Amino acid sequence: GENVEQHPSTLSVQEGDSAVIKCTYSDSASNYFPWYKQELGKGPQLIIDIRSNVGEKKDQRIAVTLNKTAKHFSLHITETQPEDSAVYFCAASTNFGNEKLTFGTGTRLTIIP
Amino acid sequence: DARVTQTPRHKVTEMGQEVTMRCQPILGHNTVFWYRQTMMQGLELLAYFRNRAPLDDSGMPKDRFSAEMPDATLATLKIQPSEPRDSAVYFCASGLVLEQYFGPGTRLTVT
Numbered sequence: 001g002e003n004v005e006q007h008p009s010t011l012s013v014q015e016g017d018s019a020v021i022k023c024t025y026s027d028s029a030s031n032y033f034p035w036y037k038q039e040l041g042k043g044p045q046l047i048i049d050i051r052s053n054v055g056e057k058k059d060q061r062i063a064v065t066l067n068k069t070a071k072h073f074s075l076h077i078t079e080t081q082p083e084d085s086a087v088y089f090c091a092a093s094t095n096f097g098n099e100k101l102t103f104g105t106g107t108r109l110t111i112i113p
Numbered sequence: 114d115a116r117v118t119q120t121p122r123h124k125v126t127e128m129g130q131e132v133t134m135r136c137q138p139i140l141g142h143n144t145v146f147w148y149r150q151t152m153m154q155g156l157e158l159l160a161y162f163r164n165r166a167p168l169d170d171s172g173m174p175k176d177r178f179s180a181e182m183p184d185a186t187l188a189t190l191k192i193q194p195s196e197p198r199d200s201a202v203y204f205c206a207s208g209l210v211l212e213q214y215f216g217p218g219t220r221l222t223v224t
Contacts, residue, residue: 032211034212034213036215042217042218043117043204043206043215043216043217043218044156044204044215045215046212046213046214046215049211049212089156100146100158100161100169101146101156101158101213102158103155103156103157104155105155106155
């Protein structure tokens with residue numbers, strides 16, 4: 001089955017700086033890679049996703065890159081703000097997401113004001 | 114603003130009792146997922162349905178867990194009998210083609 005590894009497990013950055021979280025996956029059949037943000041006491045919230053036919057996708061301050069050859073993908077948050085503090089999960093799936101997600105172990109991001 | 118709803122939000126029960134968690138997926142979504150989140154195991158899939166038919170329940174302990182979709186607007190996850198190791202947050206998610214949207218979760222504590 002699929003295995004997703006995520007690094008780092010914790011990350012602290014100064015407000016305004018950039019944050020990068022990296023994930024690797026094992027199953028070459030995976031073709032959909034979403035990122036979720038989870039705030040305390042809430043369910044994971046989808047913030048951005050990328051399909052395997054795309055190398056990069058950007059949405060305002062958030063971007064995701066995918067390297068299919070190396071089987072890794074990354075989340076980039078620029079101009080970080082205190083409200084970006086949360087736990088971020090990467091995930092991988094086949095069938096473009098309409099199958100089960102295999103999640104990484106999460107990154108606790110803390111933005112230092 | 115369509116969203117997945119789950120009830121109850123919190124449940125405390127004693128070992129051996131039956132627990133039923135309910136989920137209302139987003140209207141029109143044809144796929145429903147049940148995930149469990151713990152500190153030790155992270156987020157793991159328990160079961161999922163498409164068009165109300167179970168597709169994969171390999172993540173569930175079969176002897177005590179059961180999942181059903183009585184109709185398109187309701188999914189249930191039942192634990193009988195419950196054990197302390199079942200303490201976790203249980204999430205339901207629904208989707209149609211690509212994205213999966215999560216509910217707020219049911220925090221279960223089994224004493």
